[in-house]
Amino acid sequence: xxxxxxxxxxxxxxxxxxxxxxxxxxxxxxxxxxxxxxxxxxxxxxxxxxxxxxxxxxxxxxxxxxxxxxxxxxxxxxxxxxxxxxxxxxxxxxxxxxxxxxxxxxxxxxxxxxxxxxxxxxxxxxxxxxxxxxxxxxxxxxxxxxxxxxxxxxxxxxxxxxxxxxxxxxxxxxxxxxxxxxxxxxxxxxxxxxxxxxxxxxxxxxxxxxxxxxxxxxxxxxxxxxxxxxxxxxxxx
Amino acid sequence: xxxxxxxxxxxxxxxxxxxxxxxxxxxxxxxxxxxxxxxxxxxxxxxxxxxxxxxxxxxxxxxxxxxxxxxxxxxxxxxxxxxxxxxxxxxxxxxxxxxxxxxxxxxxxxxxxxxxxxxxxxxxxxxxxxxxxxxxxxxxxxxxxxxxxxxxxxxxxxxxxxxxxxxxxxxxxxxxxxxxxxxxxxxxxxxxxxxxxxxxxxxxxxxxxxxxxxxxxxxxxxxxxxxxxxxxxxxxxxxxxxxxxxxxxxxxxxxxxxxxxxxxxxxxxxxxxxxxxxxxxxxxxxxxxxxxxxxxxxxxxxxxxxxxxx
Numbered sequence: 043x044x045x046x047x048x049x050x051x052x053x054x055x056x057x058x059x060x061x062x063x064x065x066x067x068x069x070x071x072x073x074x075x076x077x078x079x080x081x082x083x084x085x086x087x088x089x090x091x092x093x094x095x096x097x098x099x100x101x102x103x104x105x106x107x108x109x110x111x112x113x114x115x116x117x118x119x120x121x122x123x124x125x126x127x128x129x130x131x132x133x134x135x136x137x138x139x140x141x142x143x144x145x146x147x148x149x150x151x152x153x154x155x156x157x158x159x160x161x162x163x164x165x166x167x168x169x170x171x172x173x174x175x176x177x178x179x180x181x182x183x184x185x186x187x188x189x190x191x192x193x194x195x196x197x198x199x200x201x202x203x204x205x206x207x208x209x210x211x212x213x214x215x216x217x218x219x220x221x222x223x224x225x226x227x228x229x230x231x232x233x234x235x236x237x238x239x240x241x242x243x244x245x246x247x248x249x250x251x252x253x254x255x256x257x258x259x260x261x262x263x264x265x266x267x268x269x270x271x272x273x274x275x276x277x278x279x
Numbered sequence: 280x281x282x283x284x285x286x287x288x289x290x291x292x293x294x295x296x297x298x299x300x301x302x303x304x305x306x307x308x309x310x311x312x313x314x315x316x317x318x319x320x321x322x323x324x325x326x327x328x329x330x331x332x333x334x335x336x337x338x339x340x341x342x343x344x345x346x347x348x349x350x351x352x353x354x355x356x357x358x359x360x361x362x363x364x365x366x367x368x369x370x371x372x373x374x375x376x377x378x379x380x381x382x383x384x385x386x387x388x389x390x391x392x393x394x395x396x397x398x399x400x401x402x403x404x405x406x407x408x409x410x411x412x413x414x415x416x417x418x419x420x421x422x423x424x425x426x427x428x429x430x431x432x433x434x435x436x437x438x439x440x441x442x443x444x445x446x447x448x449x450x451x452x453x454x455x456x457x458x459x460x461x462x463x464x465x466x467x468x469x470x471x472x473x474x475x476x477x478x479x480x481x482x483x484x485x486x487x488x489x490x491x492x493x494x495x496x497x498x499x500x501x502x503x504x505x506x507x508x509x510x511x512x513x514x515x516x517x518x519x520x521x522x523x524x525x526x527x528x529x530x531x532x533x534x535x536x537x538x539x540x541x542x543x544x545x546x547x548x549x550x551x552x553x554x555x556x557x558x559x560x561x562x563x564x565x566x567x568x569x570x571x572x573x574x575x576x577x578x579x580x581x582x583x584x585x586x587x588x589x
Binding site: 087089113114116117118123125129130131132133134138141142143145146150190194 | 457460463464467468471472473474475477
């Protein structure tokens with residue numbers, strides 16, 4: 043995405059943000075609350091139309107502009123979101139939640155393949171397939187949110203704040219699971235996170251976003267760790 | 280129960296209706312049966328939007344009356360036959376449904392409900408001031424000689440059996456399709472559904488239009504049934520309350536819920552009308568509804584499901 047400006051009504055949240063995620067990478071988008079991480083993710087998903095700038099997807103030499111596309115088209119292009127706060131369908135069963143991840147007609151054909159995959163990757167979901175999603179624990183719900191996103195056979199997975207509301211041990215597990223799945227399905231991952239330590243465990247590189255601007259681009263996680271902003275915001279140095 | 284099985288049951292029910300029509304029992308049975316079946320159509324239609332999609336519509340009288348008054352208009356203007364009336368009543372009400380579908384873009388939850396209620400009031404005012412369809416003094420229909428059947432009561436009863444079967448089958452098909460799944464998703468969390476690429480607006484428009492269509496269909500034969508239609512009877516508050524109470528009593532997430540609710544509550548009201556007074560109907564609904572909201576918030580079907588799970 044290049045020079046993207048976006049916001050809600052008169053409130054401008056993103057000011058000329060440019061980031062790039064290359065195929066097969068895991069990129070972390072770091073920043074504390076209220077700096078525009080979720081707004082950036084929403085802009086990519088077509089849930090928010092940017093005021094300026096462009097968002098595009100390049101694959102096999104063709105370039106697709108995402109800026110004016112609907113969320114439905116963007117999901118069809120192979121981008122899936124694990125939303126912030128999980129946003130499951132609490133009064134539907136685990137299995138129904140998973141099936142809804144494959145709502146797009148293109149994904150329905152692959153349900154017979156993707157559903158067993160999800161159950162294999164997350165055995166707990168198989169056990170609880172008839173249980174209501176809202177009655178599961180936080181960690182299980184986060185796993186379900188990830189599994190649901192995978193049901194659309196995505197190439198790019200956007201993960202918004204997977205650590206919110208989870209105990210540290212569960213965050214570690216979720217993060218490890220995301221890494222495992224990423225390798226297995228050759229996914230490209232963009233993860234928005236405020237938990238610096240957890241995010242850098244699996245990220246290849248990352249951006250730091252402050253007040254709607256990219257303040258630092260770390261080409262490696264080591265570079266991120268050394269950065270002054272990180273020290274200031276996360277490590278309290 | 281597979282689709283073919285459901286179709287067979289549907290045909291059997293229509294057959295049963297015809298058999299009952301041929302039986303020639305006390306005419307009041309047909310008269311009361313018509314009302315109960317009409318409520319099966321209304322409750323099922325309401326539930327497509329209110330139960331499956333979670334948008335509570337208080338404007339049922341608007342749709343029902345629109346069906347009835349479309350019939351009156353077409354009888355006045357063209358002497359149109361009954362099948363044409365039913366289809367037209369449905370289509371006009373479907374258009375109104377499409378209109379309130381666009382309301383859902385801005386109004387959710389209780390605000391949507393209030394808007395639909397207001398719609399009913401506005402429409403009633405328009406009808407009251409429209410002389411051509413009878414205005415405030417009402418419209419009297421002189422029924423032509425009855426075709427095929429022994430009496431109009433028997434004909435309309437049989438017709439309602441068929442309409443109820445069709446409505447229920449359509450609702451059941453929707454419930455089990457991807458459309459139903461998408462509606463359940465947006466009922467639970469509309470934003471999350473949006474994230475997953477569920478076309479929420481299109482689904483909502485579909486639900487409001489289809490719900491409107493069948494509510495209109497339920498109202499279209501009404502002039503033939505009562506032969507005298509006035510705005511206050513076509514826009515009766517009873518329709519708004521029953522349309523909501525019946526699915527809630529039966530259970531809103533499945534097609535069976537509204538059917539059970541309509542049969543139970545509709546029959547109870549008919550019995551009360553004969554034995555005590557029709558003024559009691561709203562009271563019955565109120566009491567039963569309070570009981571269910573407290574004791575079985577997911578309705579009878581939800582209660583059965585819960586007991587089975589244990």
